[in-house]
Amino acid sequence: MTAAVRCDGVVQIYKTRDLEIVALRDVDLVIAQGETVALLGPSGAGKSTLMWLMAGLLRPSAGRLRINGTDVSRLSPGALDRMRAADIGVVLQNPGRNLIPYATAAQNVAFAQRAARTDRRRAAALLDRVGLGGMRRRAGAMSGGEQQRLAVAVALANAPRLLLADEPTSQLDDDSGRAVIGLIEQAAEENGTTVVVVTHDAAVSRALGRTITIRDGKVGAEGRHGEEFVVVGREGGVQLPPEFHELLPPGSMARVEALPDGVALRRAES
Numbered sequence: 001m002t003a004a005v006r007c008d009g010v011v012q013i014y015k016t017r018d019l020e021i022v023a024l025r026d027v028d029l030v031i032a033q034g035e036t037v038a039l040l041g042p043s044g045a046g047k048s049t050l051m052w053l054m055a056g057l058l059r060p061s062a063g064r065l066r067i068n069g070t071d072v073s074r075l076s077p078g079a080l081d082r083m084r085a086a087d088i089g090v091v092l093q094n095p096g097r098n099l100i101p102y103a104t105a106a107q108n109v110a111f112a113q114r115a116a117r118t119d120r121r122r123a124a125a126l127l128d129r130v131g132l133g134g135m136r137r138r139a140g141a142m143s144g145g146e147q148q149r150l151a152v153a154v155a156l157a158n159a160p161r162l163l164l165a166d167e168p169t170s171q172l173d174d175d176s177g178r179a180v181i182g183l184i185e186q187a188a189e190e191n192g193t194t195v196v197v198v199t200h201d202a203a204v205s206r207a208l209g210r211t212i213t214i215r216d217g218k219v220g221a222e223g224r225h226g227e228e229f230v231v232v233g234r235e236g237g238v239q240l241p242p243e244f245h246e247l248l249p250p251g252s253m254a255r256v257e258a259l260p261d262g263v264a265l266r267r268a269e270s
C-alpha cells in the first residue's frame with residue numbers, strides 16, 4: 001500500500017540574510033496509512049519544519065517527500081492547494097493562525113469543508129466534541145485554548161486522509177486535552193486518518209501508536225508500544241540517546257563488538 005508519508009533524504013535549509021540554518025539533514029521516514037505518530041524531540045530539533053514540509057507549506061531544499069504517493073515538490077502551487085484542502089488537515093503551532101478571525105466557530109468549520117460538500121451534522125458534532133457547540137463568538141475573540149480546540153475541529157472538518165498537528169494541546173487543561181486526544185483517536189479509528197502530532201505532552205504521545213524522536217535534524221529514535229529504539233541511518237550511523245552521553249561522551253572513541261544479535265559499543269580506554 002502507498003505510504004501516507006515518505007521522506008527520502010529530506011534536507012531543509014533556511015537561508016537568512018547572513019547565515020544558513022540546517023533544520024533537517026537527511027531525514028528518511030515512512031509513515032503507513034492509518035498510523036498515529038507522535039513527533040518528539042528537543043526544542044529546535046526540526047519537528048515543526050518537518051510538519052511544514054508534510055503540510056506542503058515548505059518545499060524541501062533537497063531530497064524527496066511524498067504524501068499519499070504524490071511528490072509534493074513536483075506539484076504546482078494550485079495543485080498543492082487543492083491537495084491540502086481535500087486531503088490534509090493542519091493545526092499550526094500558533095492556534096490563531098489556523099482560523100479566520102472574523103468568522104464564528106461554525107463558519108470556520110464550514111469554510112474548511114468547502115473542498116467537499118458542507119456537512120452541517122458533522123460540523124456540529126465536531127464542535128460539540130471539543131466543547132464549542134454553543135460558541136457564538138468570533139474566532140478572533142476566543143481564548144487561546146478555545147482557538148486551539150476550534151483549530152483541531154477545523155482540521156478534521158473534511159475527514160482528511162492526513163492530520164498534522166503541532167502542539168495541539170499546549171494551551172489546554174487536562175479535560176480539554178483529553179477531548180482533543182479523543183477526537184484525534186476517533187478520526188484515526190473511524191476514518192483511517194493518518195495522524196502526525198508534534199507534542200511535548202506525554203498524554204498525547206501515549207495515545208498514539210508510534211513515537212519518532214527528531215534530534216539535530218535527523219530521526220534519532222523510534223518507539224513502538226512503549227519501547228524505544230535507536231534508528232540505524234542510511235550511512236550506518238546511530239545517535240546515542242542523551243542518557244548514554246555520560247558513558248560514551250560525544251567525540252569519544254568506542255570499540256564495536258559483534259554480538260550474536262547485534263553489536264555492542266565499549267568505550268576505548270585512552
Ligand SMILES: Nc1ncnc2c1ncn2[C@@H]1O[C@H](COP(=O)(O)OP(=O)(O)OP(=O)(O)O)[C@@H](O)[C@H]1O
Nearest residue numbers: 014016021023041042043044045046047048049050
Ligand atoms: N523560518 C525560519 N528561518 C530561519 N530559521 C528557522 C526558521 N524556522 C525554524 N528555523 C530554525 O530551524 C531549526 C529547527 O526549528 P523547528 O522550529 O523546526 O524546531 P522544533 O523542533 O519544532 O522546535 P520547537 O519544539 O521549539 O518548536 C531551529 O534552529 C530554528 O531556529
